[in-house]
Amino acid sequence: MPSHDALLLLSFGGPEGPDDVLPFLRNVTRGRNVPDERLAAVAEHYHRFGGVSPINGQCRALKAAIEADFAAHGVDLPVYWGNRNWTPYLADTLREMAADGVRRAAAFVTSAYSCYSCCRQYLDDIDRARAEVPGAPEIDKLRVYCGHPGFVEPFVEGARAALAELPAGARLVFTAHSVPLDQPGRQRYAAELAAVARTVVERAAPGAPWDLVYQSRSGPPAQPWLEPDVLDHLGKLHAAGTPAVAVVPIGFVSDHMEVKYDLDVEAAELAARLGLAFRRVPTPGTHPRFVALARELLAEPPGVPRSVPGTLPPRPDSCSPGCCRRTS
Ligand SMILES: CC1=C(CCC(=O)O)c2cc3nc(cc4[nH]c(cc5[nH]c(cc1n2)c(C)c5CCC(=O)O)c(CCC(=O)O)c4C)C(CCC(=O)O)=C3C
Ligand SMILES: [Fe+2]
Numbered sequence: 001m002p003s004h005d006a007l008l009l010l011s012f013g014g015p016e017g018p019d020d021v022l023p024f025l026r027n028v029t030r031g032r033n034v035p036d037e038r039l040a041a042v043a044e045h046y047h048r049f050g051g052v053s054p055i056n057g058q059c060r061a062l063k064a065a066i067e068a069d070f071a072a073h074g075v076d077l078p079v080y081w082g083n084r085n086w087t088p089y090l091a092d093t094l095r096e097m098a099a100d101g102v103r104r105a106a107a108f109v110t111s112a113y114s115c116y117s118c119c120r121q122y123l124d125d126i127d128r129a130r131a132e133v134p135g136a137p138e139i140d141k142l143r144v145y146c147g148h149p150g151f152v153e154p155f156v157e158g159a160r161a162a163l164a165e166l167p168a169g170a171r172l173v174f175t176a177h178s179v180p181l182d183q184p185g186r187q188r189y190a191a192e193l194a195a196v197a198r199t200v201v202e203r204a205a206p207g208a209p210w211d212l213v214y215q216s217r218s219g220p221p222a223q224p225w226l227e228p229d230v231l232d233h234l235g236k237l238h239a240a241g242t243p244a245v246a247v248v249p250i251g252f253v254s255d256h257m258e259v260k261y262d263l264d265v266e267a268a269e270l271a272a273r274l275g276l277a278f279r280r281v282p283t284p285g286t287h288p289r290f291v292a293l294a295r296e297l298l299a300e301p302p303g304v305p306r307s308v309p310g311t312l313p314p315r316p317d318s319c320s321p322g323c324c325r326r327t328s
Contacts, residue, residue: 006078006097006105007070007294008139009063010090010122013083014046014053014257020086021046024053027085034218042218045261055256056086058285059110062254065291066108075295080105084125091129094136104138108294110253112146114315115189117179119144120324142297143306144315146192150293151284152199155248158281159204162246166277170244171209171237172201173230176251177258178214181224185324190226196250211237215251215267216258230263234270244277252283253290259283 015024021043029039046053063081070077078100082093097105107126111118123141130136145151163170174197179186194212201210215230228236230247237245247267249259263280271278284290300306306315 004077004104004106004140004298006080006100006102006137007066007298008093008097008105008107009059009066009079009081009110009294010107010126010141011059011081011083011110012055012256013086013089014055015051015086016053016056018047018051021051024086029218033220035220038218045257045265048265049257049260053257054260055254056083058254058256059083061286062110062291065286065288066294069288069291069295073295075298077298078102082129084122089129090125091132094129094133094139097137098133098135102137104140106298107139107141108297109141112144112151112253113176113189113192113251114144114146114324115179115185116183116324117177118185118189118324119319120185123319141319142294143300144192145293145297146196147199147306148293148296150289150296151253152196152203153289154284154287155196155200155250155281156203157287159200159246159248162248162279162281163205163208166244166246166279169242170246170277171211171242172197172205172248173233173237173245174200174210174212174248174250175215175230175263176212176249178217178225178227178229180219181226186226188324193250197248200248200250216262230267231270234267234274234276238274238276242276244279245271246279246281248281249283254283254285 015021025039025043059081063079067079080093080097082088082090084090109122126139159172176193197210197212201208213228213230213233214226217225217229247263249263252259268278
């Protein structure tokens with residue numbers, strides 16, 4: 001990868017108060033055919049938390065931790081932060097970078113996998129924001145990193161700790177955001193998730209029973225999405241006599257709303273009602289291993305396809321123009 005004069009932390013964005021909730025949800029779902037009932041339900045999730053998503057605070061903490069990690073390792077690069085769906089908007093960050101004289105930045109995205117929602121949508125938003133900003137820096141999105149130990153190890157540690165607290169016979173239930181079955185890249189997404197889950201099991205609890213499930217389904221009810229749903233699955237596990245579950249949110253980088261509400265409220269309440277012992281494993285967040293990942297990806301030699309755990313073929317460093325492209 002060519003040399004960079006800045007790191008851009010690129011994230012999803014989230015509301016910072018009650019008045020932000022609806023405009024944020026409209027930004028996220030513009031042109032996406034999400035029913036009003038679903039939007040109203042999700043708005044309630046945010047309002048339960050005072051209209052504040054945890055994700056922006058997590059980005060601020062990650063940015064500060066990356067800056068400290070750079071300083072400790074002699075990496076002399078400024079770190080900027082921009083979002084796709086809320087302030088600080090990416091275009092505003094690019095304007096600030098251009099004013100500071102940044103010519104070419106590497107983007108570390110808070111999304112670890114391949115698929116349209118996880119990868120291409122970030123690339124499209126980079127293109128759109130750059131087109132708005134005269135003199136915008138070039139942006140190279142750092143590679144998909146789901147197989148990197150900096151992402152996997154925090155989950156291994158968390159899974160071990162959760163299992164140590166649960167009774168014998170506990171299952172590992174890996175969970176990720178569902179996507180529609182017609183979403184480009186979803187086979188690769190599901191295969192990467194399964195490979196990461198398998199790696200965590202091998203490292204944390206070899207031979208332990210495990211499943212990969214999905215959560216936070218959106219869209220019209222008739223549209224098919226990746227399944228099984230985590231809530232349905234917990235019900236089935238309980239009915240089959242499973243005494244305990246460690247839920248591992250391998251689809252996510254930080255404990256944002258999908259984790260704090262859909263798992264810590266919804267799934268935890270269901271488990272309590274069923275009498276199913278339940279632990280939720282933390283996401284990487286600001287785990288030092290994950291914080292170091294940005295620096296490690298920046299230092300990788302260019303052009304070498306990176307291995308992904310399990311049997312998946314390696315993935316090239318940068319996406320081809322058509323990868324994960326949405327056609328409809
Ligand atoms: C794969 C995936 C990730 C993981 C990769 C990544 O991290 O990027 C992810 C992350 C996130 N999704 C988030 C929030 C939302 N996602 C929505 C809607 C959707 N997500 C989808 C997929 C994903 N989403 C899809 C296919 C839709 C349907 C509409 C569409 O096709 O785009 C909606 C609309 C309401 C609803 O849920 O229906 C909201 C509010 C937040 C912020 C949380 C916070 O505020 O703390 C984060 C990190
Ligand atoms: Fe989402």
